[in-house]
Amino acid sequence: MTDEGKTPLVEMRDIKVAFGGVHAVDGVSIDLYEGEVMGLVGGNGAGKSTLMRVLSGAHPANSGQILVDGQPVRIDNTRDAKRLNIETIYQTLALADNIAAPGNVFLGRELTTPFGSLDDGAMESATREVMGRLNPNFTNFRQPVVSLSGGQRQAVAIARAVHFNARILIMDEPTAALGPAETAQVRDLVKQLKSEGIGIFLISHDIHDVFDLSDRISVMYHGQIVGTVKHDEVTTDDVLGMIILGQEPDQANGDERASLA
Amino acid sequence: MAQPSGTAAAQPSSSTPARLRSAFAATEIDVRLFGMLVALVVILLGFHVLSGGKLISPANMITLAVQASGTAIMATGMVLIIVSRNIDLSVGSQVGVIAMAYAVLMTDFLPDVIGFPAVGSPLMWIVALGLGLGVGIMIGGLQGFIIAYIGVPSFVVTLGGLLAFRGVVWVLSEGAAVTGIDSTFRAFGGGANGSLGGDLTWALAIIGCLAIVALLIYNRRQRRNYGFQLRPLWAEVLIGAVACGVVLLLAYGANQEYLPRGLAARRAEELGIVVPEDELGTRFPMGVSWPIILLIGVTIVMTFVATRRRFGRYVYAYGGNPEAADLAGINTRWTIMKTFMLMGALCAIAAAIVVGRLNGAAQDLGTTQELLVIAAAVVGGTSFAGGIGTIPGAVLGAFVMQSLAYGLAFMGVPSPVQSIVAGIVLVVAVGLDSWNRRRGGGRRRAGT
Numbered sequence: 001m002t003d004e005g006k007t008p009l010v011e012m013r014d015i016k017v018a019f020g021g022v023h024a025v026d027g028v029s030i031d032l033y034e035g036e037v038m039g040l041v042g043g044n045g046a047g048k049s050t051l052m053r054v055l056s057g058a059h060p061a062n063s064g065q066i067l068v069d070g071q072p073v074r075i076d077n078t079r080d081a082k083r084l085n086i087e088t089i090y091q092t093l094a095l096a097d098n099i100a101a102p103g104n105v106f107l108g109r110e111l112t113t114p115f116g117s118l119d120d121g122a123m124e125s126a127t128r129e130v131m132g133r134l135n136p137n138f139t140n141f142r143q144p145v146v147s148l149s150g151g152q153r154q155a156v157a158i159a160r161a162v163h164f165n166a167r168i169l170i171m172d173e174p175t176a177a178l179g180p181a182e183t184a185q186v187r188d189l190v191k192q193l194k195s196e197g198i199g200i201f202l203i204s205h206d207i208h209d210v211f212d213l214s215d216r217i218s219v220m221y222h223g224q225i226v227g228t229v230k231h232d233e234v235t236t237d238d239v240l241g242m243i244i245l246g247q248e249p250d251q252a253n254g255d256e257r258a259s260l261a
Numbered sequence: 262m263a264q265p266s267g268t269a270a271a272q273p274s275s276s277t278p279a280r281l282r283s284a285f286a287a288t289e290i291d292v293r294l295f296g297m298l299v300a301l302v303v304i305l306l307g308f309h310v311l312s313g314g315k316l317i318s319p320a321n322m323i324t325l326a327v328q329a330s331g332t333a334i335m336a337t338g339m340v341l342i343i344v345s346r347n348i349d350l351s352v353g354s355q356v357g358v359i360a361m362a363y364a365v366l367m368t369d370f371l372p373d374v375i376g377f378p379a380v381g382s383p384l385m386w387i388v389a390l391g392l393g394l395g396v397g398i399m400i401g402g403l404q405g406f407i408i409a410y411i412g413v414p415s416f417v418v419t420l421g422g423l424l425a426f427r428g429v430v431w432v433l434s435e436g437a438a439v440t441g442i443d444s445t446f447r448a449f450g451g452g453a454n455g456s457l458g459g460d461l462t463w464a465l466a467i468i469g470c471l472a473i474v475a476l477l478i479y480n481r482r483q484r485r486n487y488g489f490q491l492r493p494l495w496a497e498v499l500i501g502a503v504a505c506g507v508v509l510l511l512a513y514g515a516n517q518e519y520l521p522r523g524l525a526a527r528r529a530e531e532l533g534i535v536v537p538e539d540e541l542g543t544r545f546p547m548g549v550s551w552p553i554i555l556l557i558g559v560t561i562v563m564t565f566v567a568t569r570r571r572f573g574r575y576v577y578a579y580g581g582n583p584e585a586a587d588l589a590g591i592n593t594r595w596t597i598m599k600t601f602m603l604m605g606a607l608c609a610i611a612a613a614i615v616v617g618r619l620n621g622a623a624q625d626l627g628t629t630q631e632l633l634v635i636a637a638a639v640v641g642g643t644s645f646a647g648g649i650g651t652i653p654g655a656v657l658g659a660f661v662m663q664s665l666a667y668g669l670a671f672m673g674v675p676s677p678v679q680s681i682v683a684g685i686v687l688v689v690a691v692g693l694d695s696w697n698r699r700r701g702g703g704r705r706r707a708g709t
Binding site for chain 2 (some may be wrong): 078104105120121161
């Protein structure tokens with residue numbers, strides 16, 4: 001899938017984010033191609049979520065550059081990111097619990113009538129359509145999302161991201177709160193979106209969640225990229241070693257890896 | 262909700278209560294609001310019986326409504342503030358400041374200092390009201406800015422406002438009460454000179470009925486366009502009939518009050534008609550008064566803003582999950598600041614009503630009203646956890662509290678006891694509500 005000759009869909013160069021004196025992200029460069037799934041793994045506090053929050057506009061970077069289609073872009077807030085068709089499914093889902101599914105899907109991008117009032121009918125109709133694709137069992141379009149199951153809430157968060165023609169999708173621990181059936185559903189969805197040419201960043205602290213789905217895997221350790229490997233050139237154990245030791249597989253001592261496996 | 266009627270139809274209920282419940286669900290009436298309406302009617306009927314059938318009369322009900330109007334108008338704004346996880350303790354003092362501003366403007370500043378508009382000009386009321394609204398929006402904007410952009414908790418900022426604005430009232434009037442405002446402005450207070458009269462009241466009622474029918478038809482057509490489940494036709498007709506019936510009944514009630522004989526004689530003279538002496542007292546119905554028209558207008562506009570505008574949606578989204586609202590790209594700070602500006606404007610409207618009624622302003626106007634306003638919003642189902650609350654609920658809440666106070670006063674219960682009852686009712690009402698939510702919020706929503 002990765003075609004080195006093509007321009008990356010998105011490229012982050014030398015991104016730095018510091019909280020006080022702590023370098024949460026310390027000079028990270030990463031890229032993503034059309035129709036590619038990039039697994040971003042690392043332990044807790046490795047900086048993967050912070051890096052992705054920079055791309056989604058939720059947190060400003062202290063320095064660094066972001067390019068979309070080879071063009072430098074400014075992403076100061078989530079609206080900027082969404083204008084660039086960068087959509088994010090947050091680990092917390094970021095749903096307004098007291099509002100029904102259509103209101104959440106269109107939050108911040110409401111459809112309005114010519115008089116400027118909310119067009120709830122149009123929003124519900126569009127939500128029904130996108131849900132029909134994602135999760136045909138979803139029927140609660142009028143109740144606040146607080147009354148929905150974990151999987152249904154996840155579906156709402158995903159619908160919000162895919163409805164607006166995402167080109168770059170960031171999924172932060174998308175299956176962390178889901179049961180086996182729902183996890184399988186999300187995996188199928190990732191494959192489907194990938195086949196539609198969407199570039200996907202898949203964040204997880206657990207390599208087993210993302211290994212099969214990813215074309216490439218970047219491992220973060222203490223705010224830096226340890227290495228980026230191709231899915232078909234490594235094993236989960238190699239990646240696990242990188243996550244834990246913070247070193248490329250060939251640098252790590254064979255015995256150490258053996259003891260981990 | 263399409264869901265409840267669907268499930269109800271799928272499994273025919275055997276027992277009568279179940280069938281009644283599913284029929285009720287089919288009407289899609291808000292259970293909480295309906296319950297409050299029932300509570301309000303029970304309170305009024307209870308006092309009516311206790312007072313030997315004297316309480317419920319057109320005159321009493323009009324007085325009750327006018328007394329509740331200011332608090333109810335302010336409560337509609339307080340809902341949005343509490344929904345977005347803030348509080349405004351300064352609204353009573355805001356009413357005090359704006360009321361005094363109206364009084365000083367109309368007695369001193371506009372006529373004497375600027376010489377505009379000429380004394381007795383019909384423009385006076387609109388100039389004064391505009392300036393008052395401006396003051397309210399500025400006060401709200403200042404507090405809202407400090408809360409939203411500087412990040413000082415609203416409790417602290419508005420507590421400061423409560424103290425500071427009360428001081429401003431004294432400064433404005435140099436410690437004296439100000440009376441004798443412009444006669445055009447007095448109409449805001451209602452009464453014989455602040456009412457629409459019989460014909461206009463009927464006209465307004467008929468417009469209201471037409472609007473209700475139009476709204477029902479529009480909604481039904483929208484649903485059909487999108488292929489959503491429709492409310493059963495009987496439910497639509499029932500809702501329309503009941504709503505129009507209530508509107509017409511209110512108009513009829515308002516028209517059962519007549520201009521006093523003196524005013525009626527003058528009115529007859531103005532119109533150039535001869536009215537027999539013994540018919541004078543029943544010739545000119547007063548009709549609905551301005552405070553009530555303002556309340557109805559504010560309720561409709563605020564409901565529209567809360568449920569059908571982006572701003573309202575953002576207020577509720579922020580209340581439900583502030584982080585989600587931020588991540589969705591909503592300008593949450595500006596949204597919060599706007600809720601306080603809106604509150605200031607509503608305080609200005611409430612102040613206009615009280616100044617019109619009292620024909621002036623006193624130092625202590627609006628003192629402790631913030632507590633009544635917050636109580637009305639909370640009794641009306643607004644939750645301090647954020648994200649939950651409705652405008653009509655708050656208006657009903659204001660009427661429930663005012664009906665209790667009015668009923669007790671009518672029975673000659675001393676004022677300290679009234680306060681005790683009001684306090685207990687506040688806690689019990691909110692307690693029942695949260696118990697009910699915990700017990701079956703989810704299940705009730707599912708319509709079973």
